[in-house]
Amino acid sequence: MYNELEGIAHYLQQLPGSSIFIRYVKSSYQNDPWRSLLELLLFLFALRVWLSKRTRRDAEKGFVGLSSTEIDELVDDWQPEPLVPQAEIKQAPTIIGPPSIKPKVSQPGQPSDKARQVTNLVSYNFLGLLGDQRIKDAATKALRVYGVGSCGPPGFYGTMDVHIDLEKSIAQTLGTESAIIYSQGFATITSVIPTFAKRGDIIVADEGCSFAIRKGLQISRSTVRWYKHNDMNSLETVLDSINREAKRRKAPLTRKFICSEGIFQNDGSLANLKRIIELKKKYKYRLILEESYSFGVVGNTGRGMTELYDIPAKEVDILVGSMANTLGSAGGFCAGESVVVEHQRINSAAFIFSASLPPMLAVSANETLSILNSSSGPNIVHSLQTNIASFRSVLSTIDSIELASHALSPIQHVFFSQSKELQIISTSQKEKSSEEERVEAVLGDICDDALVNGVFITVAGHLRGQESDIGALSAGSTGIRVAPGGAPPPTEPRASIKIAISSALSKKETEKAALVVKNSINRVLKRRA
């Protein structure tokens, strides 16, 4: 033993610089054993931290030590579930050729030469500019200069002059300082919300918000409180209660947002922007407004909610819209102050990690925008509004349905009335499916019947089972909390038929198509009864 120690000491002495180390230890520790002990302990502690593996952390959470053979057995025993759960496969009809106002449509499984020409109330052709020659010409011209793809994210040579042009025209049209474009409309809001709202921030959201917004809220990990759909009193109560709670808890000042849609995707209702702006100013919130379905269609010249309510767009802090709907192209945008926009250029995931919008699509969107901004713009918007009104007037005569959408919305949702819905749910043969799916099955029959009679309409698409899956949205140990006067986290949206009105049809044609829809509803309901 002693010899071994001697050996080690001898070995130590042979290391270069060891004499200095030994002299240092001897001279500094001679009179202070406590210090030696403390430093030795510190050294051992550091060694332990360094050697400990990641799994040690799990040891505290009940990590079970297993031998290698036990692990092998467990591995052999483990059987995973199928990758995707079994589901009923619903297939949508296919448009053969361009999505014009009178396209050829074939049912799933039908050969394409059997396709029939029908009236299209499905495609987002609100302004009737889908397939317009001016836009085709602009796109072709862009193709011959830029090719198809942009081949790179905006940060790495994917920002082209046409993108900058489009950003400028959107900002100019709305009257905001600046705008930024994304390459997919749906991904825009989902990425914009978490760019600004972080953990600990507060978002007050309308319970009727669309799926994309719900996902954005989920990923932001902020504290979310919901208010009743389009109910301004509920919004005020929620804002007030949050204020009081913050005061009581002496919580530090955090970012606070109100989140609403202009025209709601799920039911076509129109937000009361005027009141929201008043409340946001009163309670010092910032407003995130989703204008995917209102930009380009409401207001005298189609500039959206802010024009409709005669509010400068600058009052909306973060204004998000889509070029895929009204502008008949693809992609989304976010407009606001330049601080808001520039922050997204380096912090918004869907912007920085995605290739930029194909230049020809940016050019097409810009072309549609310039048509809208030209002298013919107000006429197009006006004829769209006339068509919406005539469509509604035909359908309003049926008792068993509800037209919950606003008279300005280019998307008109047809719901069954509450009593009819209950009746359908209780008499449905489909026992395994959810209530919404049972209603959707009947709505699907109506769509099929309408297609046979020459009008193409569709059931509003929803991801049943995933809509209400919004994570642990309201942070806090007590689980999901409902603000007084507010609403619980939203569940599945009601089933509806979604109808896209277009100004490409004349008033008469719209009425005729509406009549077909009406007859189909009556026919299917009669058949069931």
Next chain:
Amino acid sequence: MQVNSSSRLRSSQLERSPNTKSAFLYPRPSLPSLSTTSADNLPDARSYLQTKLDVPTKSLLSHDEYGICNNPDFRYTSSHNSRENSTISEVEDPSYFILISTYVSYVLLIVVGHMRDFFGKRMFKKHYKHLMPNNGYAALLSDFDSFYTRRLKLRIDDCFSRPTTGVPGRTIVTLDRDSADYNNTYNYSGTSTRCLNVSSYNYLGFAQARGGCADAVEDCIARYGVSAGGPRHEGGTLDLHHQAENLVAKFLGTEAAMLISMGFATNSTTIPALVNKGCLVISDELNHSSIRFGVRLSGASVRQYKHNDMKELENLLRETISQGQPRTHRPWKKILLIVEGLYSMEGTLVNLPVIMEMKKKYKFYLYIDEAHSIGALGPSGRGVCDYFGIDPRTIDISMGTVTKSFGAAGGYIAGSSDLVNRIRQRSHGMTYAESMSPPVLTQIISSLASITGVKEFIEGGDQVSEEIHPGPITYNTLPSWMTLPRDLLDGSEGKDRLRRLAFNARYLSSALRKMGFIMSGSRDSPIVPLFIFHPAKLPLFSRLMLERLTKDAASIVVVVVAYPATPLISGRVRFCLSSAHTKADIDELLRACDEVGDILQLKLSKRENKWTVEECIDRAVELVESEEA
């Protein structure tokens, strides 16, 4: 050294009078005629890029978009060679001096940044409004989150987001800009510069405004317009979608495929359709942001393992399967391993053969993100499976983009038809997002068809069984209205593209290694990262490549990447090669790297037997074919 070079840089900027540039921005350039083949009609091309070619050209391709390189020696076939370790992910360590000085640089930047913030907030309140509570509103941006953007990125912001115009092909035209207020705002002079483009994701060179694919797209616009009019499940499904999806599946050798209109959204909206609470996602630590986004949305548990470390992956699998879910110890519902085929910042390949072995034993599902590898790897361009010779049907889900290799935009999900059909029902992108635009679909169809070739047009093609993968497609797979030139239909051009890319990738990567740069990744990867380390050298590298010091040298646009996209010390420049590049382009790039590498002292490798740049250029074919570099 750096001071010296930056002063030279400034003088060179002065020398470059505006006459080397042209007014190209507004109004837009008039459309070049279809038959243009030479590079000399563009006024802004600098001498090298103006060089007239004495090679006769038969196609309608433009040399600016797709370089003409007819020497059959400059071709190579990309495939796995077991004697070369192509999945290696270790990088040679630089000397301690480099490491320490890099850290010191960052510390300096951070300290100076905080000092500026400290004084700025007190003395220039106006400029810090959005960072401070204001009138009862909390700061819009948190100080901490935006520190990096304001204090580090802004300094070198001129190297990012350079606006461009025209086709992002072999060359690209950047709009000249300068800033008088330290990159807060830019002034556009209205002139532009044509540069050699080693930055765009244009692996197979399909970024073209001319040629057979572009002609097909033009026909498509005339026929279909630019929008499909809605989400896939709400009437936005056109016949073109079915045709393109069939073709993608044929190309990949899977039963079915679906297309989503944005690459990022393909991951972020499909992963939540696959996993949820109670499932485990095992993810490589370098996986793309879209994958993390999707996993976060899904609510599944996530565990990461060190990049490409198969040992750690196996340990992790053993641990997670045996322990089950945290706290409850219930078995996991399922385990999904998500890897990328080719990692976009490292150029490394996934070690697929080992993963396939493990998959048998541990029964996890495999999701491969082939965003960068599809089209770019493998003897027939079918991605990592093709490269390693693995049956694509044994992969559960293969995801990829059509943005990068095929000059289109968007992504696909492929697998068994049962699986794809079910994902269709559950993916957010199919129900809510706009469907893929018809011209983009046409670009996909025409470019994929030119890689596979059409059976009826290939000599002896009629004997090929339809079951064989990878094989040609049949003519009736294409839309009836589509007319493609013969060299696209018989697959000869497509084959040439694959072989040119493979040569270019291997040549550049091997030559830079030989010259003594520290490189990462596989030599077959079309992404070639070169390590720079110091944050101060990053912008210098980018600017020196753009403003070449040698007379008559071509401007080159490069991508520099630093923290947070990479680990703190490994700032790098990343070259993305393309079939569109000629051997002469790579030579020029090598000379530029040599020049700038000497100025910035980047040849840090400790290897012996370094070659000079001219040696590399002369012995290019030998370099490419040798098994070690």
